[in-house]
Amino acid sequence: MKTSTSLQLPVLSQQQGATLVVALIILLVMTLLGLSSVRSSNTQLKMATYSQNRQQAFKLAESALEWIEDDFSQNGHLANKVRDCSSGSADCFDSSCTGGLCFNGYYSTTAGHQAPDCSVIPNPVPTDPPLPFWVRSDLAVWETSSRHQTVAISGYPGFEQPKYIAEFLCYTDMDANDSLVCESASPNNCVALYRYTVLAESKDGKSRVMVQSVARVNAI
Numbered sequence: 001m002k003t004s005t006s007l008q009l010p011v012l013s014q015q016q017g018a019t020l021v022v023a024l025i026i027l028l029v030m031t032l033l034g035l036s037s038v039r040s041s042n043t044q045l046k047m048a049t050y051s052q053n054r055q056q057a058f059k060l061a062e063s064a065l066e067w068i069e070d071d072f073s074q075n076g077h078l079a080n081k082v083r084d085c086s087s088g089s090a091d092c093f094d095s096s097c098t099g100g101l102c103f104n105g106y107y108s109t110t111a112g113h114q115a116p117d118c119s120v121i122p123n124p125v126p127t128d129p130p131l132p133f134w135v136r137s138d139l140a141v142w143e144t145s146s147r148h149q150t151v152a153i154s155g156y157p158g159f160e161q162p163k164y165i166a167e168f169l170c171y172t173d174m175d176a177n178d179s180l181v182c183e184s185a186s187p188n189n190c191v192a193l194y195r196y197t198v199l200a201e202s203k204d205g206k207s208r209v210m211v212q213s214v215a216r217v218n219a220i
Helices: 002-075
Strands: 163-173 190-201 208-218
Touching: 002 163, 002 190, 002 208
Parallel strands: none
Antiparallel strands: 163 190, 190 208
C-alpha cells in the first residue's frame, strides 16, 4: 500500500499543473478577444459618428446653396457689379474675390465690351491657366473673411456657418430652346451665368463638405 500511494502522488500534481496552464491560456485568449471587441466597437462608433457628421455637413451645404440660389434669383444680376465697378470693393465681381464676388476675367465698357462679350481672358494674359478660386492659396477665400460670405442656418449646433463664393462666369441665352439669341446687338436677350461654391465645416474641423451649382440669373 505504501508503494502504491507514493507512485500516484506525482501524477495528481502533474494533472493539477496542466489544468492551471490550460485555464491561464483560456483566460488570456478571452482577454485578447475582449480587447479586440472593444477596439472594434470604438472603431465602428467613430466611423458611424464621422458618417453622421458628414451627412449633416452635406445637408447644411445643400440648404445654404438653395438659399443662395434663391437670393441671387430674387435680386437679379446688376451689370454695374461687373462692368466699371471699383475693383476690390465688396460689391464688385473681380479676381480678388472681395466680398465673395469673383470673376476671372476683364470687363469694361470703356474698352468697348458689351454683353455677351465678357472677355473671360484676364488682362494681362497669364502664362498658365489660373486655378479655381476655391483652391487658390494666394487668395485663401475660405480662411479670409473678406473673401467669402456666410449664410445663417439654424439647427446645426456642431457646425460653423456655411461659407460661399459667387462667380460671374459670363452671359448666355435666356433659354436654350428660345429663338432669342444672346449677342452684342441684343443684350436684352442675355442672362447672367453664375457658379456658387459652398463650404460646410464642423467646428472640430473633422467634417468638411463642398458643393457647387451653376445657375442663370436674370439681368436687371
